[in-house]
Amino acid sequence: MPAEPGSPRVIVVGGGWSGIAAAWNLHRAGARPLLLDEQPVLGGRSAAAPLGSRSVTLGGKNIGRKYASFRAFAAAMGARDADWEHFGINSSRIENGRVRTVDSTSRAASLAGLLSGVPLRDLARILRLARYVRSDRANAFLAGPEFERLAARTGDPALSAYFGPVLQERLLRPAVVRMNGAEPDETHLGTFGTNLGMLLDSFDQLTGGFDGILGRFADTVETRTRTRVTALAVEDGRVTGVRTATGGEPPELAADAVVLALPAPAAAALLHPHHRQLARLLGRVRYFPVTVVVAAYDRPVFDERVRALTFPPGSPLSNAGAYGVGDRHLVRYTFSGRAARALPHDEDGLTDRAEKELGAHVDLSAPRRTAAVSARWEHGLCAYSAFHATTLTAVAELAKDLRGLALTGDYVRGASVEACFRGAYACTDDLVRTLMPLPRPPA
Numbered sequence: 001m002p003a004e005p006g007s008p009r010v011i012v013v014g015g016g017w018s019g020i021a022a023a024w025n026l027h028r029a030g031a032r033p034l035l036l037d038e039q040p041v042l043g044g045r046s047a048a049a050p051l052g053s054r055s056v057t058l059g060g061k062n063i064g065r066k067y068a069s070f071r072a073f074a075a076a077m078g079a080r081d082a083d084w085e086h087f088g089i090n091s092s093r094i095e096n097g098r099v100r101t102v103d104s105t106s107r108a109a110s111l112a113g114l115l116s117g118v119p120l121r122d123l124a125r126i127l128r129l130a131r132y133v134r135s136d137r138a139n140a141f142l143a144g145p146e147f148e149r150l151a152a153r154t155g156d157p158a159l160s161a162y163f164g165p166v167l168q169e170r171l172l173r174p175a176v177v178r179m180n181g182a183e184p185d186e187t188h189l190g191t192f193g194t195n196l197g198m199l200l201d202s203f204d205q206l207t208g209g210f211d212g213i214l215g216r217f218a219d220t221v222e223t224r225t226r227t228r229v230t231a232l233a234v235e236d237g238r239v240t241g242v243r244t245a246t247g248g249e250p251p252e253l254a255a256d257a258v259v260l261a262l263p264a265p266a267a268a269a270l271l272h273p274h275h276r277q278l279a280r281l282l283g284r285v286r287y288f289p290v291t292v293v294v295a296a297y298d299r300p301v302f303d304e305r306v307r308a309l310t311f312p313p314g315s316p317l318s319n320a321g322a323y324g325v326g327d328r329h330l331v332r333y334t335f336s337g338r339a340a341r342a343l344p345h346d347e348d349g350l351t352d353r354a355e356k357e358l359g360a361h362v363d364l365s366a367p368r369r370t371a372a373v374s375a376r377w378e379h380g381l382c383a384y385s386a387f388h389a390t391t392l393t394a395v396a397e398l399a400k401d402l403r404g405l406a407l408t409g410d411y412v413r414g415a416s417v418e419a420c421f422r423g424a425y426a427c428t429d430d431l432v433r434t435l436m437p438l439p440r441p442p443a
């Protein structure tokens with residue numbers, strides 16, 4: 001629906017999926033969103049990076065079959081069914097010197113291998129949690145009803161305190177190190193539904209990456225890149241716009257409302273001068289760094305059966321995997337988890353180190369590396385907080401003190417791309433209700 005003259009102007013700060021979803025939803029509702037991002041390109045942690053003659057996504061790129069909101073958005077931005085390629089689930093671990101593979105094409109055998117030797121108590125627990133997610137999709141997102149109840153009932157223990165070591169090593173650690181950058185002793189039971197939601201999904205990726213849909217989005221909704229927001233403008237308890245640090249632009253942009261679609265620490269920094277308590281609460285949400293290197297080789301590194309390997313706790317390399325089913329000559333090395341946090345961002349050093357570790361299990365003597373590209377995000381992966389649903393309720397309550405403010409981001413419904421869409425849609429639906437109340441029916 002095109003915006004009517006006089007329809008509300010809403011500034012959305014942050015051009016990752018949360019901000020894109022927020023701006024898209026506002027545009028659909030007839031508001032006039034303006035999206036600002038400090039980077040030269042849109043996409044945030046899913047932005048494209050050049051690798052030789054092509055572009056790759058260093059951050060989030062795998063899209064679940066159950067990502068209904070994201071897929072509907074991609075279709076509205078022109079993505080066709082033929083543009084998706086299957087990514088599946090394929091991951092191997094080394095156990096007693098043997099490579100053990102989990103693959104979505106042989107689910108039963110993979111599951112049997114994964115769960116053999118897991119104590120009955122843990123089996124019963126994990127199956128019960130999986131049932132929550134399967135029976136109500138809301139449980140695959142933060143503040144899902146069953147997980148909120150479970151956290152309240154159990155005191156929201158760390159996963160390492162709730163499950164024994166076998167399940168932790170086989171399933172939980174690879175999942176939380178990859179999705180949250182955290183170890184099992186740093187992730188809580190009450191947020192584990194977000195991990196299970198992803199583990200129980202099956203993944204695809206857009207063959208040409210996100211460039212097409214991001215381009216179409218920027219043609220549809222007003223966006224400004226290279227525009228850093230340095231402060232919120234607040235008058236009498238109402239957010240009236242933002243200040244930017246962009247040469248040539250008027251430094252202050254006025255708006256009827258402002259959506260902060262940022263990782264919690266970035267939102268906290270902007271809110272701190274106006275609402276310390278809210279900023280402090282947002283500061284409690286934990287994030288961990290992650291570094292990703294994508295390296296190109298002159299021939300395939302992985303075979304069709306083993307396309308990714310996970311590494312044990314002592315290694316800063318958490319995962320090495322083929323970029324796509326048809327891109328087995330591109331390897332994506334992910335450094336996350338405790339052992340990776342202090343590593344400097346040295347692309348060559350990290351790639352050499354990763355190749356040494358991978359080379360112990362995969363024959364790397366013939367492939368020659370031809371190019372590499374990398375990124376490190378300090379606030380890369382969100383690991384939420386203890387009793388996170390309670391944190392979110394308190395954040396929402398305190399945010400009401402600043403009228404015209406809306407908050408979204410990966411800490412609101414979860415870190416998956418779909419969760420970013422869900423969080424952003426919910427927050428902007430609320431905003432639209434306050435900014436554009438429905439006309440009263442005639443008496």
Ligand SMILES: Cc1cc2nc3c(=O)[nH]c(=O)nc-3n(C[C@H](O)[C@H](O)[C@H](O)COP(=O)(O)OP(=O)(O)OC[C@H]3O[C@@H](n4cnc5c(N)ncnc54)[C@H](O)[C@@H]3O)c2cc1C
Nearest residue numbers: 014016017018038044045059060061062229410415416417
């Ligand atoms: C390595 C990695 C792999 C992942 N893999 C997957 C996956 O396969 N599937 C999946 O579903 N999810 C995945 N994720 C998670 C998912 O990609 C992220 O949760 C999601 O992209 C976060 O989007 P966001 O918009 O909330 O935040 P961001 O993408 O971080 O966007 C925030 C934006 O705000 C901008 N910004 C910050 N401060 C300011 C300011 N003051 N002024 C202006 N702009 C500002 C930043 O430049 C940034 O573009 C992955 C994440 C990472 C890091």
